[in-house]
Amino acid sequence: MKKRIAIIGSGFSGLSAAAYAAKAGHDVHVFEQHPQPGGRARQFTTPQGYVFDMGPSWYWMPDILESFFADFGYRTADFFELVSLDPQFDMIFGDGKMTVPEKYEHLKLLFEQTEKGAGAQLDRFMRSAKYKYETGMQEFVHKPCHNWLEFMSPAIAKGAMKLDLLTSFRRYVSRYFRHPKLRALMEFPVIFLGASPKNIPALYSLMNYGGYVLGTHYPMGGFYELVKAMHKVAESQGATFHFNHTVEEINAENGKVTSLLINGRYYEFDAVIASSDYHHTETLLQPSWRNYNEAYWQQRTFAPSSLIWYLGVTEKIPGLRHHTLFFEHALDDHIDCIYGEKRWPENPLFYCCCPSKTDPGVVPENSDNLFLLMPLAIGLYDGEATREKYLAIMLERIEKHTGISSLSSKIDYKKSYCVSDFVADYHAYGGNAYGLANTLNQTAVRKPKIRNHKIHNLFYAGQLTVPGPGVPPAIISGKIVANEVTKQPYETTV
Template identity: 25%
Template structure:
């Protein structure tokens, strides 16, 4: 029997893992990547013997990451995770530093030192959020909603109420903690996926809970080292990746994809998996809906003479007014006046990232997405941020700096990220859960999708979950010769909610 041919557009981690999962099930899979290298958002900045992650750095949900990689057939010995006992520190503008720990007892001692009286609040937070995580994991993370009616069940509505999805992450956090700084410390994490804590649904409060419950990890050699691990596995199993191979057009007949055009050549397919940034291609794929992008990032990459050994791997530095910073990003969409920022200092635990005695650093400043800001003209702001990073985080930074690269939302847009946003679709209520594009995102019966803009959302382990959803759905559809999709109910409900 002839194997069914599955084309995957995009060699991001979601596309590569989908290919491995499908190959195990007997499909003939090929990957077409428009760039000159695989990896998508997982990549390195490499220069003069230095190497640092360009994109994601914080490894959450390690059990999910391991689980999907194992299901895909990737040898667990080919990569390794290292747990961080100190998760990260948050330094406020008044000089107070609050550190998060994996150990619960150490965390309670830290609360006693920095926020006395909030210890019981934290214990209640962990207990209630554990219950919510179990609900959210079973009801939403582990399921896809190809048929809208699978979401709109009585049990799911009960789950949504228990998760208080109608509240914002910030609002829910304020029901646990009285101190405003502590509220910020347990709601800023929506920025990991490009969302505003003041508007992102409360289900995303599960991110800071998971940091304590499941830990934060580091992939040895850098997060992007997973790309070479996957490439080796693909090569071992004769799954081709065609680089500099853009899918330019999708041809359809009778509501199904029949071929794709790649660099001018028509290729017959039995199904297509889209792993590019979905909103960018939605119109070409027959999806006319309008989407809202995540926030953008201003990213600084440093090569340093020496190593900042007494600094945490992950650190956050808060501006004077975090709420104002969020308003400037998501509402006013302007260059922020006093932004909070995040730093990544991995060389203290990984000597392979730089020449002997040297190190790498990374700083992320949340900024608006879109192309309305010409970041080449914002040199004063960029210089101001380097001064801020030096004064608040890394002394003598400019003196010890051997090189600096800066990436902006303009660069992200040129690479094909939706409106220069770094995380795909914004994680807002009407772009979450059933309202987010699903693994079958359009009326084309054999078109599937995976990636940060696809349910269940952003973050590498969550993207791998979308890859698993896509692969499972393809196996199911071809086994039953069933390619139906219920798209109308979701849109009617979305319109009703929007009108409220």
């Protein structure tokens, strides 16, 4: 039966939930506090003509993203041009670099050249990773995770040992490869999951398959093209979007949401899907209606925050790829600063994205745009002097790698984004950038629940609930929750 549904937030999970709920025949209204859709994946253009994606920049698992559009009778090609990056990226070490090629056959050769026998080991690793990817993405991540009984399917039971849920990712990688550069290359993808490879289940070797085998892609015009496409799909299904609309209160009586206070006015709905920050959403409720208290959140392991710099450079930077990882220093030292000592790192690792290497339309002529990202512990003080200090460190290392001199003098636009900005713009708990870490104790049923235990018509989507952080999981999260709302018996709030 048709329901009037409110969705709070228009990040990837909110856009997905809006599209699927509207397709199911509901009257869907999305309330977004910003003037555009996308949440952390927003985009901005400077007066000089530089275009910057503010958040995600790695287009991995293209089959998962394609399946979203297929559910509505579309293809990604109906909305944007998707190109495969060749090479996929550079990884910079203290004694040189490793270039990851587009073709798997070439990647296998690279492994063999680096360590004798590693080519055959890569085949073994990827066969197992493919199984995890196909089983995980088909059987595992689409569960609402109300309880463990959902995972008693024949496919999961049959292959439980092959999923390697109880083996750490680091230990798993070390079974296959000895060379430190190969280990670093294989461990890199799980950094997106927000924890040390020592604490991530080996199940997530599926990330290696979803990235290195299926390839690294880029939508021409920027990652925001995916946001715009999903927005169009949701509207085509009948969803209505309300921008510059902030949800200020969620009011409940007798175990159900009765109204939302939005921009000073009360609105009634039959169900609410909160794709906003889970912790923040619960602060909009009276304490007695919340799923979790403050102590619960303080005990969670959060994925990192980030220091981000958006830079416009007045000339082309030689020798820089679309994606470059600067890993000249020890990964574990940086990780300990995030999860152990919780301080700014002395010898940081960082990531540089230069989309103008692929897409000349995102910069003025003869210019480059840089997106620099350095993972950080949540809750750190991020004053301007500290941000500038680390910008100087990153620029020096880019200069060393590329041979360009006085890079700072060639910058005609710069903007930083850090812990306090994630709090101000997204109400992100502790200023986290990626949600909860996908540790074993925070996987599946052990994540915050998608349904409010006390309010039957309040649901949660996004990176703080199932299936977890990342663009494809967020899109799947919206689909899961939309299905749960549709399945729920109809009860009007009127």
